Amino acid sequence: MLAQRPSFRHLAGAAVSILIITFLVFEVRSGSSVGYILKSSRPSLKCSTAVSASSHNESWQFDVTRDGLNYGLSEDQCLTAFPMLFNETDKSALFRQEKPFTFRDLDSRNVDDGMVRGIIEQGQLYIVDFAPQPATFTRAKATLNSLNRALEAYPDRQSLPNIEFIFTSEDFANDPTGPGPIWAYSKRDSDISVWLMPDFGYWAWPEVQIGPYHEVRRRIAAIDEGEITPDGTQVPALNFADKKKQLVWRGSLVTNPAVRSKLLKSAAGHSWASVRVIDWDNENDIRYNLLPMEDHCRYMFLGHTEGRSFSGRGKYLLNCRSVVFSHPLEWREAHHAALVAHGPEANYVQVAEDFKDLPEKIDFLIDNPAVAEHIANNAVRTFRDRYLTPAAEACYWRHLITRYASACDFEPVLFTEDRDGRKSPRGIPFETWQLKH
Numbered sequence: 435m436l437a438q439r440p441s442f443r444h445l446a447g448a449a450v451s452i453l454i455i456t457f458l459v460f461e462v463r464s465g466s467s468v469g470y471i472l473k474s475s476r477p478s479l480k481c482s483t484a485v486s487a488s489s490h491n492e493s494w495q496f497d498v499t500r501d502g503l504n505y506g507l508s509e510d511q512c513l514t515a516f517p518m519l520f521n522e523t524d525k526s527a528l529f530r531q532e533k534p535f536t537f538r539d540l541d542s543r544n545v546d547d548g549m550v551r552g553i554i555e556q557g558q559l560y561i562v563d564f565a566p567q568p569a570t571f572t573r574a575k576a577t578l579n580s581l582n583r584a585l586e587a588y589p590d591r592q593s594l595p596n597i598e599f600i601f602t603s604e605d606f607a608n609d610p611t612g613p614g615p616i617w618a619y620s621k622r623d624s625d626i627s628v629w630l631m632p633d634f635g636y637w638a639w640p641e642v643q644i645g646p647y648h649e650v651r652r653r654i655a656a657i658d659e660g661e662i663t664p665d666g667t668q669v670p671a672l673n674f675a676d677k678k679k680q681l682v683w684r685g686s687l688v689t690n691p692a693v694r695s696k697l698l699k700s701a702a703g704h705s706w707a708s709v710r711v712i713d714w715d716n717e718n719d720i721r722y723n724l725l726p727m728e729d730h731c732r733y734m735f736l737g738h739t740e741g742r743s744f745s746g747r748g749k750y751l752l753n754c755r756s757v758v759f760s761h762p763l764e765w766r767e768a769h770h771a772a773l774v775a776h777g778p779e780a781n782y783v784q785v786a787e788d789f790k791d792l793p794e795k796i797d798f799l800i801d802n803p804a805v806a807e808h809i810a811n812n813a814v815r816t817f818r819d820r821y822l823t824p825a826a827e828a829c830y831w832r833h834l835i836t837r838y839a840s841a842c843d844f845e846p847v848l849f850t851e852d853r854d855g856r857k858s859p860r861g862i863p864f865e866t867w868q869l870k871h
Contacts, residue, residue, distance in 0.1 A: 469847035505587035512829035530841035543614030557591025560861030576637035584831035595839035598846035620744035683737030
């Protein structure tokens with residue numbers, strides 16, 4: 435018996451079903467070069483700190499001398515070496531686990547001044563849009579170079595997920611709770627659409643005369659540990675007990691007068707205070723008051739205050755074998771999960787928002803130098819030798835890519851095709867873009 439031929443209605447229904455499925459798998463918006471692929475499924479998310487120890491190479495341990503400049507540690511090595519580094523990205527991803535970002539969410543965010551839009555495909559970086567950078571051009575370039583370095587150093591870069599992202603090179607993200615995700619150097623707990631990325635200083639910060647990060651770290655370590663100069667001269671280490679028993683702070687008042695003026699007021703008149711305001715528009719003032727970053731480490735106590743949002747100097751100060759004093763921090767950075775203010779593992783000292791208890795705490799540590807040195811040693815062990823190494827920064831970039839991808843329901847399309855079959859790239863390879871800017 436012959437099989438019954440399908441009716442026209444059945445054929446039409448099947449065709450519509452195929453069109454619907456095709457649309458769900460691949461969509462290119464009419465009249466636009468923007469395209470994306472919807473993911474069929476997303477992997478379940480686990481916090482990085484919850485990964486079982488058996489998944490790591492238990493015989494491998496992070497050694498800063500050997501591994502501190504290794505930008506290509508494996509995923510397991512990153513998780514073993516820096517278990518507290520990824521808290522903020524894990525929190526952001528978990529928050530979006532049930533309601534992932536869509537392409538329309540991302541596309542809803544205009545790429546305004548200070549912002550960059552990019553694609554990572556097969557571990558390669560592409561620039562889709564580079565908005566005007568009236569005040570932050572070097573920041574944006576430094577950030578892109580750092581991101582690309584983390585990609586290039588990774589032996590298995592093609593295994594990284596494909597993503598499309600937008601970041602801001604300003605001090606903070608506008609519309610931090612909007613529908614569109616954005617990467618930024620710092621965030622508050624309430625900034626639910628902001629994903630933390632490493633700041634520009636991990637590459638270099640020329641505006642305040644701070645060079646490449648690895649070179650600043652070398653100069654800082656030379657003060658604390660000593661060094662042999664190129665001509666063979668032995669420069670001895672500066673012992674903690676021989677550091678200036680003063681609190682040093684240099685900075686602009688205008689970026690956060692509410693907090694920074696209180697530090698000045700609390701320190702005024704004390705012999706232990708070396709606190710000066712810098713006017714960045716006055717060359718003579720800069721010449722007189724600017725202190726090279728490594729020379730901060732010649733002081734026993736270091737003051738840290740937030741600016742318009744985070745303060746870029748914080749990571750440099752935590753590289754010193756000195757005691758950092760900070761008010762409660764509102765703006766998060768990637769390494770903040772490793773800050774400890776109390777107990778035997780304390781690696782900095784937290785003071786009140788108004789700094790009124792600063793004199794009392796400074797006097798206590800001057801009278802108890804062993805306690806002060808213990809805190810300073812903890813800071814070196816935690817930050818200079820681990821969480822603020824170049825290796826940690828590269829690990830963070832790749833973890834951010836992976837976690838961000840888990841919170842998006844789409845993958846980007848790098849090449850779009852018009853009705854005549856002609857393909858057009860949406861992004862410029864970073865290497866090509868770099869030569870043009």
